[in-house]
Amino acid sequence: MQKTTDEFIDTVEIEQPIVCDAPNDQIAKETLIGSNLKYLVVGIMFGIVFVKAEIISWYRIQEMFRLHSFHMYGVIGTAVVVGIISVWIIKRFNIKTIQGEQVVFHNKQFHWGTVVGGFMFGLGWAITGACPGPLFAQIGSGFLVVIVTLLSAIAGTWVYGLVKEKLPH
Amino acid sequence: MIELIRHPWPWYVAGAVIGLTVPVLLLIGNKHLGISSSLRHLCAACFPANISFFKYDWKREIWNLFFVGGVLIGSFLAVQFLRDPAGVVISEKTISDLQALNVQVDANLMPVSIFSFDNLFTLQGLLFFVVGGFMVGFGTRYAGGCTSGHTIMGISNLQWPSVVASCFFMLGGFVMVQLIFPWLMKVL
Structure with a gap:
């Protein structure tokens, strides 16, 4: 257990493996369509970004591994920084899900x-x-x-x- | 406004939106970003074959399949309605490198000369589609995640194994592009 996580006693930490590497930790019951449509919407947004930032471009991947462009490094780097800050805020202020549940984090082994x-x-x-x-x-x-x-x-x-x-x- | 959206989005906009997916998924239902898991759920749903790795309640994880369904729809919408007429502009150096390897560089997202059905039953097709895809599917599951699950979600949660995984993703990419790919393009 990391020292930093001990400071957030309210944060639940569960060791892997649970069910899969990207598990569903919601306790409240979900309906097939009603509950899951919001993930479709987030996915649509993700898909649009993938195309518009050319992340899915075979050329961009070649460019990245030839060190000819900063683009892909910028995308991944920004995403990681935004992610780290977001997770820190969720833990620090113990922000609950919209269902009012504790956000669960897992350690990668x-x-x-x-x-x-x-x-x-x-x-x-x-x-x-x-x-x-x-x-x-x-x-x-x-x-x-x-x-x-x-x-x-x-x-x-x-x-x-x-x-x-x-x-x- | 629509003109602005049509242009390729800068890295900091794309990176910020992708990074924000992490808290959005966590807060709208305690879900963890991780796209390669969808491949496992598809296995569990379609052909579990009594393999213990695929014996779990995949229906509980079905949100992940809605998510990748959304990715498919979103990319379709972006190409149909938000396409940049200028096409994909990549670095001159990459263009000349690829041309030296006999890759026909065009302005699409991917070279049509390689990624077409005409190429499916050639050695090149076997390599790009079948072998490449297999390595993505096998490798991500063996590693316990992909660029989304490890590099973005894992590192966001300060998991050192995700840092290690991400380093090896990159190393594999460098080895392929710098060492193996030029050789393959000569042989095929």
Whole structure:
């Protein structure tokens, strides 16, 4: 447990793994459409930004890994700084969700996959020009052949699930 | 106003909006940004095949699929209605580097000469779509997250494993673009 989190005694800290790496921690019951439409709206906003800032561009990814442009570093860096400040504010002022619930945070655990899987994803990211989010956005922006890439990514996830126990963690 | 929106958005606007997704998702329903998890939910929903990794209540995580559905719709809307007629303008150095590798540089988001169905059953297609996609899907799950779950959500929550993961994402990207990609483009 980090020292900083002890200061916020109201903040709930749960160790991973819960269910998945990006879990739903809401306690209040959710309806399929009514509760989830707001995530569709946030997703739409995300998709628009992806296109308008050219984050889903294969060229921009090439440019980033050739150190020819600051653009992608600026996007990721700003997002991280805004995220850090936001999470700090939520913890510091114990801001509740709109359902009135405590915001739950999870610790990410380090294992061999962090290194090996991370490196492997990096290789794939550079060649497809997409992380998982942009895969969906590349399809939406009309590059329908990326459906094949997405299916292959789903297959990759599936194979990971299949061989998980045999891999070093 | 609409003219302003049509132009490519500067990095600080895009970065701020993406960063704000973290508190927005947390505050509208205790949800954690992490897009690669959607791939796992799709596996759990469509072909769990009795694998323990896919035996969980994916319906409880369905918000994530609404979110990526939104990403798909949002990108469609942006391309249809907010398209910048000038296209994607990248650095001259990258253009000349890519041309030296026989990549036909155009003004689209991605080179049409590579990302088309005509290329699907070629060695290049196999590499860009099938192998690339597989590495994204397998790698993100093995690493426990992607650029959103680790680099943005994880580091926002000051998780050092996310910093390590992000460094290896970048390292993999550099190795591919600087070392493997030039070789591949010569061979294929």
